[in-house]
Amino acid sequence: AGPCDIYAAGGTACVAAHSTTRALYSAYTGPLYQLTRKSDNTKKDVKPLAAGGVANATIQDDFCKSTTCLITTIYDQSSKGNHLTQAPAGGAAKGPEAGGYDSAAPATGAPVTLDGVKAYGVFIAPKSGYRNNNAKGIAVKDGPEGMYAVLDGTHYNGACCFDYGNAETNSQDTGNGHMEAIYFGSCSFWGSGAGKGPWIMADLENGLFSGVNTKQNTGNPTISSRFLTTIVKGKPNVWAIRGGNAASGTLSTFYDGKRPNANGYNPMSKEGAIILGIGGDNSNGAQGTFYEGVMTSGYPSDDTENKVQADIVAAKYATTKLSTIALTVGSSISLQDTTDALSKRYISSAGSTVKVQAVSSSSNTSLQQEASWIVRTGLGHGDCFSFESKSERGSYIRHYNFELQVQPNDGSKQFAEDATFCTEAGLNGQGTSIRSWNYPDRYLRHYNNTTYAASNGGYMHFDDAAMFNNEVSWEISAALA
Ligand code: AHR
Ligand code: AHR
DSSP states (O other): OHHHHHHHHHHHHHEEEEEEEEESSSSSSSSOEEEEETTTTEEEEBBBTTTBBBBOOHHHHHHHHTEEEEEEEEEOOOOOOOOEOOOOOSSSSOSSSSOOOOOOOTTSEEEEEEEEEEOOEEEOOOOOOOTTTOSOOOOOBBEEEEEEEEEEETOOHHHHHHOOEOOOOTSSOOOEEEEEEEEEEEESSSSSOOOOOOOEEEEEEEEESSSSSSSTTTTTTOOOOOOOEEEEEEETEEEEEEEETTSSOEEEEEEEESSOTTOOOOOOOBBOOOEEOOOOTOOOOOOOOEEEEEEEEEOHHHHHHHHHHHHHHHHHEOOSOSSSOOTTTTTTEEEEESOOOGGGGGEEETTTEEEEEEOOOOHHHHHHHHHHHEEOOOOSSSSEEEEEESSTTTTTEEEEHHHHHHEEOOOHHHHHHHTTTTEEOOSSSSEEEEEESSTTTTEEEEEEEEEEEEOOTTTSGOOOTTTHHHHOEEEEHHHHH
């Protein structure tokens, strides 16, 4: 049985079931998600390998070979047709894409295995998110519902709001109690749990709640398992937060009691739209990774959820490497442009900017040093790398507004993540391509001799699709200096 078979047996059937990694009903054979290929904008659905099985990741790997792909639809596996697509502009924020839509997740940002079989999760960078404002069968007003999501407990930030669940149907903040969604992250602007976060909280609109108090509830722990099961459920004047390690063990209950003691949350005024990765009003500054999740009709029992947790653990989520080209940590390298080997242009610093400049063994020593980088373990993720300047020790390549800069490490989480890059085979068939960890469809690219974290055909001027594969492919050699 899959999670939705278990919920149905408990009398609280799924009315939305989303996953890019596996079927959530034992009989489901339909599409899990839709890819859009950036080279030609064609689309392809990824289905499970077998009924109830893991996604057929080979479909994605073949379709997206030598280009980049986005996850443009996450299909609803329930009979309700509650598919998720790119979220439209809302009361708090527009997205950066055409028409004010939020960005879609890059297809390769969150690789995992399930019982040894490769699959891909949904990696949500800031300004990305999904929504369905015409969902059917989701709880409204004070109606009972439950939801769970399996997330990456190490991918989060403190911005509003990495959510999955029930939200407003017009993408506006329509008032307290108009949402009921799982939140995950370290935002402490409204409420918080014990420690520094991240926490599983409930986004009930105009507040992230960790218990009965509007501010801190120390019974709700900081929790950051790599694979994390998160649960929020609600019914008249009762709601609960539960969670646990999605790869082993059982669930704990972090809150189970009355609605928060503030106006507007009892009774609730739920509207029944569905969001993923954003707040109710499209606040879109947050980040996180989603693997699977559902929403139910009716308030699931703890016993039903405990059986769902056992099913998630039995799916055997495990990590797989983010970098496929090995670099030796501590070694010094230079990175040469592959579009024009004769001009011998290398990635090199020029003050705090990063250029491609012609450099050779007869260039002066300072220029050779500016074109030489020490490979470090990724400041933001151990599977990936950071590049320390040989001429300015303690300074690293990082992106800022997607332009590459060389800046001293300020020790912040943001710096660490902006300075972390993962490797893969060169998109043009030569050398290595180097993608940003926190924006995985953005690759280290040269464009007019300046370098950027660029996406293929994206919304920035340096995202120009022409020459993209060539301008993101680098020949890596021992350092010039
Ligand atoms: O409740 C927290 C956030 O507040 C909601 O997600 C958003 O709609 C509002 O800005
Ligand atoms: O480069 C994109 C973003 O710009 C970085 O993540 C952030 O530090 C800056 O706002």
